[in-house]
Amino acid sequence: MSEPTLDFDLAVIGSGGGAFAAAIRASNLGKRVLMIERSTLGGTCVNTGCVPSKALLAAAEARHGALDAAGRFPGISTSTGPVDMAALNGGKRSLVETMRSEKYADLISDYGWELSHGNAIFAGTPDDPVLEITAEDGVRESVRAAHYLVATGSVPWVPPIEGLQDTEYLTSSTAMELEEVPDSLLVIGGGYVALEQAQLFARLGSKVTMLLRSRLASTEEPDASRALMDVFADEGIRVIRSATLSSVRTDPATGGIVANATISGRQEEFRAAKVLVATGRRPVTEDLNLAAVGVKTGDRGEILVNSQLTSSNKRIWAAGDVTGHRQFVYAAAAHGSLMVENAFTQAGREVDYRHLPRVAFTSPALAAVGMTDKEANEAGIRCECRVLPLKYVPRALVNRDTRGLIKIVADADTGRILGITAVAKDAGDLAAAGVYILEAGMTVEQVANLWSPYLTMAEGIKIAAQSYTTDVSKLSCCAA
Template sequence: MSSQDVDLAILGSGSGAFAAAIRATTLGKTVLMVERGTVGGTCVNTGCVPSKALLAAAEARHTAADADRFPGISATTGPVDMPELIEGKQTLVEGMRTEKYLDLMTDYGWQLRQGQASFTGSQQDPALQITTDDGAVETVHSSHYLVATGSTPTIPEIEGLDGVDYLTSATAMELDEVPASMLVVGGGYVGLEQAQLFARLGTQVTMLVRSRLASTEEPEAHEVLAEVFAHEGIEVVPRALITKVTTDSSNDEVMVTATVDGDEQTFTAQQLLVATGRHAVTGGLNLDTVGVATGVRGEVLIDETLATSNHRIWAAGDVTGHPQFVYAASAHGGLAAENMFTNTKRSLDYTTLPRVTFTSPNLAAVGMTDAQAQAAGYRCQCRVLPLEYVPRAMVNRDIRGFIKIVADADNDRILGITAVAKEAADLAATGVYIIQAAMTLDQVANLWSPYLTMAEGIKIAAQSFTTDVSKLSCCAA
């Protein structure tokens, strides 16, 4: 057993962990990072990078199949070579992991331990006990600690679920063949993306959704996405409460029993994908030993500076239960290192945190929804602009979607923007700047905006509060 002292010991190696390590080393601090799995965390290994790579591939196939929406254009698609698709995805993941994670550790010069870590000692004198993959045991004393262990898929308690070979968002992206059929449980961003991904690869997909699609966003998003999914052959079953899961012994298909609007129904498919959210990974860390408080879902409780109930231990990213976006985790990590070593006591403002679901068309939002604004006490005014009034959508031959603006009726300040549209993710970025600057409807309505861009749609949506946009010339808005 050995012991050593460092300035910062980090549990985890995802985006929050790396942001903290980079900031700490630039401040001249020594850093030790402990990872029990694959370096890089969820985003690069099983989340953002692989899922969006496969979504892009599926969209390329769908674009070819849907080419006849343009007069005079036709294309055909063949069967998917799933092993080659997955191999290509994995090559991309490994390249990014090497370049953006492993190589950076060498560049910045911090240490890495591969193995299991847990807290030991006391609240007054916390330490880490690390059992490395080669069996060595090491005790590390650090001036500060950062818990950045991320999150993992939440598996609901459903009768019989533990007896079937179900998929999660991670394992679904390792399949070596395209399933003939799939049941997707959950209507959040993971369920939405995975359902469309497999449908576009050739799977017959049915979604079982407890309430509606994207239930935390504007209700118009559900309406449009449900219509888009129906057009692509995806069956969406809202208000489905799953009661039992079994395996049909005659064909090895999964059978799901659910109550739908009071009636019991049975659904069968070759594969079952569970996409019912994620929860913090804190098991085995012995947080209570060093006085770190956790919440009802196991998340590490932090104050606005990202400090835990132990003043030497901080937390960042998904493990805190805060918004589960890689850019939020990264911001957490850098801020935590800044606060622990410079005592600046800075905090993050989530008011303009953008939210994107990479369906096609995208669902993207920033700021408050209509319901959230009203709950916050605002007297709201809203407009929903159908994409048929956005010239970019018209030339794309794809007017499925909308742009919605929520504004304060007392001063016309824009409080929220939601869009379902091609490239709506970029609209969310534009919305960040608009809401951060506290811009009004009149200001946005009179901004310069390049013609035939989707961003022009935000300007037209702002104009719709005072103008009949159906009477506007397409080139003279």
């Protein structure tokens, strides 16, 4: 019996960062590629995630800088007026549309793969998987490919809280479409998205309260959490820990939100104009009929993949948020390229997250790479750590903002640096430098004696390394 005819070498479901990385790499290898998108081209990052949120965060930081400048810099006088949220969103949408066109739609023409607008579900059998695609006009077609990539991303996850579904609650996506800045905002969650959204709206003029079960950025260093707590307190953001939300309702008199929560064993009521739920995201897999083609999923619907990104069906792969792995667009893009190399060149490459940088775009930003102190200890490594307050970093002094820190985690026996965490302006750039330091296996001594340009925040990494053997409070500001 002859093999079924293949229509494409690779069929990609989704059109975000992971999908495009895969399609580009496969096209460069001369493969026939089909991309299927049921909604807006570009996926989460450009449409509802990284690009729009960081555009609004930049605007909020500019406004906050104007308000804050007089207190930080003698001789500077500034003022701000109310925020025109509709105009701000208009500028954001214009940026998104431009990037969607130049970085996504135009590339399809440049590389020459096919794009199908419609809904795709799997059919056939595990041995002969097929995609059934229903186009926007209702026309259906069946597509066979040598390999399939599921890159459908994730959406905000909303916990089952009594009354929440009956309110007009916000998520990280819908919050960025508000036409007015709410007078007050209750943020549920303490992760990266919650951090960014809370500070965003506080700086636009909302009175913000955060309810979180543990602490801010609970997967990162406690030192970083404490630094952000201080920053948020300075900016009037109320952070309430050990909080469990039990019910939410709309106040008929005001139209606002009334939330009941348990705080360290006691009941407390919170009122706000709006409530934003930022408690994580869930993979988008429920309508793909994955079971029919032998693809296993986890408790949250994530596609279970091995280190080479193959699912339980060797012809079906997954990339990005849909895998349940770390939810960064650069991780998704790396997944897409890696999957193609493994599928078509038998590269046997594996995902390695050891030196994956993590960034929350607060201001100052939180960024980290490698192990935390806790992770090193749990791995059985005898570690030695140093925490450098930013008051010892000349760039921070010049900026008149010493809120934050740089922390180094090192192997006590070898001096090798295992992790770097920073709460600082441009902390993401410090994490990028940290990737290279960790990848090279550099020691504290090596970093302490390397060149570093004066009056850069990156110089703080060198000073933090010097603090292992030197009292940095006694260094001249220009001393090597």
